[in-house]
Structures are given as C-alpha cells and as structure tokens.
Amino acid sequence: MPIDPGGPTLAPYDFLVGLAGSQVVIFGNSGGNVRGKGGRKVKFDCGQGVSSFTITCTDFPDNGDTPVAAWPFAEDQPLDAVAEFTGTLKKPEKGAGMLIYKYTIAVAGKIAADPVIIVDH
Numbered sequence: 296m297p298i299d300p301g302g303p304t305l306a307p308y309d310f311l312v313g314l315a316g317s318q319v320v321i322f323g324n325s326g327g328n329v330r331g332k333g334g335r336k337v338k339f340d341c342g343q344g345v346s347s348f349t350i351t352c353t354d355f356p357d358n359g360d361t362p363v364a365a366w367p368f369a370e371d372q373p374l375d376a377v378a379e380f381t382g383t384l385k386k387p388e389k390g391a392g393m394l395i396y397k398y399t400i401a402v403a404g405k406i407a408a409d410p411v412i413i414v415d416h
Contacts, residue, residue: 308335312400312408313342319400319408327400327410333386337368337412339400340379347376348402355395355411367396367412376403384414
C-alpha cells in the first residue's frame with residue numbers, strides 16, 4: 296500500500312520527512328535517494344506528524360569498511376534538530392568520480408531512515 300504524504304506535488308529535489316507508524320519515511324520522487332550535480336539545491340521539510348529532525352551523513356564505504364562522517368553540502372551541518380534544511384550539493388573535485396554518501400534522517404523516538412546521496416559532475 297503506497298504512503299501518501301498529502302499536500303502539493305514535490306519538486307525533484309524537495310523532500311518531506313514523515314512517519315509511517317514508528318518508521319521515519321522520506322517522501323519525494325525517489326524514496327529519499329538523491330542524485331544530482333554539484334551545485335544543486337536539496338530541501339528537506341517536516342511533513343505531517345513531524346516537528347523537527349536531525350540529518351547526519353557518512354561516506355558510502357566499500358562493503359566491510361567503517362563509514363566515516365562526511366558532509367555533502369556547502370552549508371554547515373545543523374548541530375540540533377531542525378524543521379527545515381536546504382543544502383547545496385558540493386561539487387566533486389576536478390578529476391574525482393561521483394561522490395556517494397549515506398545520510399540518516401532521525402526523528403526523536405522513531406526508527407530513522409537512511410537513503411543515499413550521489414553527486415555527479
């Protein structure tokens with residue numbers, strides 16, 4: 296059964312943080328996964344039942360490797376829970392391949408969601 300966030304249709308890089316029972320769900324055109332060029336704006340807003348969330352990111356390591364904290368946005372990482380976050384994807388350095396990050400959206404007392412961000416040249 297599909298989960299409907301209600302409200303207006305979301306733009307390709309706009310996401311709503313919502314809940315399905317006790318599970319955090321990221322509503323958007325790609326289930327919360329983000330793939331875009333460096334310089335692209337990505338926006339996360341609270342959906343129904345969510346008043347704030349935290350966002351953390353790591354690199355996307357090879358199988359068996361330990362993830363390392365990494366921030367894919369030009370803007371500073373929020374230190375506390377927020378009701379909205381808009382970030383600009385960092386551009387990969389010249390000669391680098393695409394950048395891949397795992398990100399986690401958490402809502403207090405709920406099971407977090409952790410999709411992927413891929414940044415292309």
